[in-house]
Amino acid sequence: METDGRYDCLKLENQLCFPLYACAKEVVRRYRPLLDELGITYTQYITMMVLWEHRSMSVKDIGETVCLDSGTLTPLLKKLEEKGFVERGRSPDDERVLTVTVTEKGMELRDRALSVPGAIASCIPLSAEDAVTLARILRDLKSALNAQ
Amino acid sequence: METDGRYDCLKLENQLCFPLYACAKEVVRRYRPLLDELGITYTQYITMMVLWEHRSMSVKDIGETVCLDSGTLTPLLKKLEEKGFVERGRSPDDERVLTVTVTEKGMELRDRALSVPGAIASCIPLSAEDAVTLARILRDLKSALNAQ
DNA sequence: TACTATTTAATTGTGTACAATTGAATCGAG
DNA sequence: CTCGATTCAATTGTACACAATTAAATAGTA
Numbered sequence: 001m002e003t004d005g006r007y008d009c010l011k012l013e014n015q016l017c018f019p020l021y022a023c024a025k026e027v028v029r030r031y032r033p034l035l036d037e038l039g040i041t042y043t044q045y046i047t048m049m050v051l052w053e054h055r056s057m058s059v060k061d062i063g064e065t066v067c068l069d070s071g072t073l074t075p076l077l078k079k080l081e082e083k084g085f086v087e088r089g090r091s092p093d094d095e096r097v098l099t100v101t102v103t104e105k106g107m108e109l110r111d112r113a114l115s116v117p118g119a120i121a122s123c124i125p126l127s128a129e130d131a132v133t134l135a136r137i138l139r140d141l142k143s144a145l146n147a148q
Numbered sequence: 149m150e151t152d153g154r155y156d157c158l159k160l161e162n163q164l165c166f167p168l169y170a171c172a173k174e175v176v177r178r179y180r181p182l183l184d185e186l187g188i189t190y191t192q193y194i195t196m197m198v199l200w201e202h203r204s205m206s207v208k209d210i211g212e213t214v215c216l217d218s219g220t221l222t223p224l225l226k227k228l229e230e231k232g233f234v235e236r237g238r239s240p241d242d243e244r245v246l247t248v249t250v251t252e253k254g255m256e257l258r259d260r261a262l263s264v265p266g267a268i269a270s271c272i273p274l275s276a277e278d279a280v281t282l283a284r285i286l287r288d289l290k291s292a293l294n295a296q
Numbered sequence: 297t298a299c300t301a302t303t304t305a306a307t308t309g310t311g312t313a314c315a316a317t318t319g320a321a322t323c324g325a326g
Numbered sequence: 327c328t329c330g331a332t333t334c335a336a337t338t339g340t341a342c343a344c345a346a347t348t349a350a351a352t353a354g355t356a
Contacts, residue, residue, distance in 0.1 A: 025313080025314095028313095029314085032314095032315090058304085058305095059304080059305060059306095060303090060304065060305085070304080070305050070306065070307090071305095071306080071307080071308090073305090074305065074306055074307080075306095094303090094304085095304095096303065096304040096305070097303090097304060097305080098304080098305060098306095
């Protein structure tokens with residue numbers, strides 16, 4: 001092993017990005033058992049979240065909101081449609097855009113999902129203070145990354 | 149749209165986990181052009197990082213270090229072997245364990261990777277202060293999650 | 297009006313992720 | 327010493343994730 005530290009910057013323990021990547025995966029894993037009961041995945045959950053709020057949206061707008069492209073969203077939305085939570089149809093105004101609309105069953109899912117945020121909060125071991133700080137830093141980081 | 153806020157906890161903007169998930173993806177994306185020149189992906193990069201440090205490790209130990217299971221690592225290590233960066237072979241002591249060892253070419257890759265951390269640091273828009281705080285919070289979070 | 301440029305989803309191809317299962321090797325209690 | 331339990335890596339199956347390309351529709355311009 002080296003002692004002079006020429007390669008210290010390539011040690012996993014000195015990386016900032018790795019904890020970010022690892023924590024994100026671990027947190028998503030915590031959602032799994034909760035979302036299994038609703039019959040959806042984490043990615044489907046955040047997609048439903050924006051649809052619960054807006055009722056009806058284009059694939060493009062959904063993608064910009066949840067940071068996913070059509071390569072991920074097209075199959076995901078087809079799955080949500082198969083499960084009966086959304087309907088997909090071309091916009092009459094512009095045949096290029098596909099409008100995704102929440103169904104009645106999709107809105108019922110929202111009520112069943114009400115307990116999820118609380119359950120997650122109670123199993124993510126983060127002090128109230130750190131949670132606020134983390135939220136602030138990540139918000140700033142995301143907008144700075146988008147601005148680049 | 150609701151005004152009473154019964155569903156506020158299900159709004160994307162009120163989530164802490166989503167920025168974590170989105171920032172992690174965005175940061176990994178920043179690595180892509182840099183790692184493309186080395187011919188590896190981000191996951192392959194963090195795997196090489198632990199191998200550069202330890203030279204030789206079992207799949208299990210690699211997995212615990214980089215938080216990946218054999219389902220992800222087995223195909224990934226085969227790709228690294230095809231590229232000539234590692235060698236895979238069963239341990240003589242215990243035929244169950246597969247020992248992964250960095251090759252000479254793998255060690256040469258390390259020198260070519262030396263510029264990556266600096267390049268990433270300069271394109272991740274985070275103040276020195278926030279970087280330290282973020283690292284601390286994520287480190288605490290990860291160890292608390294592991295302890296559960 | 298023609299005709300190019302742009303916008304939009306869908307598709308293709310590669311590479312993670314991970315739960316669950318499998319099968320071989322090893323361990324350990326009786 | 328033996329046989330059931332455990333430990334490993336590999337495999338199977340499902341679901342992202344995203345760059346690059348495609349194809350259809352629309353917008354913009356000469």
